[in-house]
Amino acid sequence: MHGTRRRLAAILVVFATVSGLAAAVLYQTRDRHLGVHEDHFDKGVLLHETGSMSSGSQPMVFRAPGSPVLVAAALSIRDGALTLVRPFGVAAPEGGRLITALAVQAGLLGVLGAAIFWFARPQTGAVIAAAGAAAVACHPLLLIMAGHVSYELLHTVLVTIASLMLIRRVADGEPGSAAMFGSGLVWGITTLVKSVTLVAPAFILLWASLHYGVRRAARATAFFTAGLVLIVAPYTLRNYLVTDRFIPVNAQAAIAIWTTSFERIPSDANYLPWKPFFASQVMKVYTDVTGASEYKLAVFEEHVLELEDRFRVLAADNLRRDPTVYGYN
Numbered sequence: 001m002h003g004t005r006r007r008l009a010a011i012l013v014v015f016a017t018v019s020g021l022a023a024a025v026l027y028q029t030r031d032r033h034l035g036v037h038e039d040h041f042d043k044g045v046l047l048h049e050t051g052s053m054s055s056g057s058q059p060m061v062f063r064a065p066g067s068p069v070l071v072a073a074a075l076s077i078r079d080g081a082l083t084l085v086r087p088f089g090v091a092a093p094e095g096g097r098l099i100t101a102l103a104v105q106a107g108l109l110g111v112l113g114a115a116i117f118w119f120a121r122p123q124t125g126a127v128i129a130a131a132g133a134a135a136v137a138c139h140p141l142l143l144i145m146a147g148h149v150s151y152e153l154l155h156t157v158l159v160t161i162a163s164l165m166l167i168r169r170v171a172d173g174e175p176g177s178a179a180m181f182g183s184g185l186v187w188g189i190t191t192l193v194k195s196v197t198l199v200a201p202a203f204i205l206l207w208a209s210l211h212y213g214v215r216r217a218a219r220a221t222a223f224f225t226a227g228l229v230l231i232v233a234p235y236t237l238r239n240y241l242v243t244d245r246f247i248p249v250n251a252q253a254a255i256a257i258w259t260t261s262f263e264r265i266p267s268d269a270n271y272l273p274w275k276p277f278f279a280s281q282v283m284k285v286y287t288d289v290t291g292a293s294e295y296k297l298a299v300f301e302e303h304v305l306e307l308e309d310r311f312r313v314l315a316a317d318n319l320r321r322d323p324t325v326y327g328y329n
Contacts (some may be wrong), residue, residue, distance in 0.1 A: 014117040014130050018137045019110030025143050027100040041149045044071020059242040062304045064250045066193030067151035074104045105146035112157045113137035119164045154288055158190040177223045184227020191232055193248035201225040222252055250305050254311035261318035261326040285310055
């Protein structure tokens with residue numbers, strides 16, 4: 001019992017230390033980050049204010065809900081706290097939404113540090129595990145990512161925690177059905193932040209087949225998938241009810257496949273240069289479908305299902321013409 005309390009206390013200390021360090025850095029750079037990347041923070045603010053991530057007439061199916069929901073929840077907690085302290089003369093801080101969002105990001109880095117400490121401590125001891133947790137969670141690249149206040153940090157933290165949980169279970173022996181189901185739950189939450197992890201069951205099946213045989217692998221994968229589906233299915237049902245289409249999380253798959261199958265990434269580049277590609281290729285389709293010559297996110301969201309239909313046809317054409325491009329990229 002005392003050992004468990006000491007471990008829990010150590011994890012809380014690491015969480016508080018990493019969160020504090022990250023918060024100090026993010027606060028000092030608060031005027032140079034928010035709004036740099038995409039619109040997930042804005043969707044969270046809109047969800048907080050209106051109860052919907054959509055600013056138009058169409059229900060939102062373009063963005064995954066995970067990051068906006070976190071932002072909206074944080075803002076609701078902030079408003080509740082301010083309501084409680086306002087009778088005592090405490091005024092809302094200037095730039096409160098920015099501060100709240102950055103505090104959440106710092107907390108996420110604290111959670112990441114605590115998870116790394118939890119995983120590493122049995123192998124390295126508390127001191128080295130704590131140092132490693134702080135070094136990883138306060139890495140400059142992660143701090144820059146945190147300053148963007150978009151979905152990337154939340155997704156990175158969840159993927160890391162989900163992976164560490166699975167690795168920890170495997171290290172103790174073949175994970176049981178309950179462990180695989182629990183791991184699937186965490187991966188389901190991760191998938192609501194960025195839907196690429198919908199393919200996780202395929203990798204679980206491959207990994208488990210190599211280690212435990214096909215029969216036990218199928219059982220492990222089934223429980224893992226059940227956990228993931230339990231989390232994702234309610235949102236999938238919501239998407240079906242508002243669009244009459246099967247959209248597991250968000251409608252971006254077709255444009256992603258079309259983009260990745262269009263042309264090979266240059267040999268001297270790590271990824272397809274997005275801005276020139278968007279201006280030269282995506283805008284052609286966007287204008288043809290929407291009739292608008294100037295790109296506006298609100299217009300894209302209003303026509304996202306029509307655009308997905310067009311990109312799906314174009315992606316299929318690309319894959320028929322040369323499937324090696326997609327495989328290469």
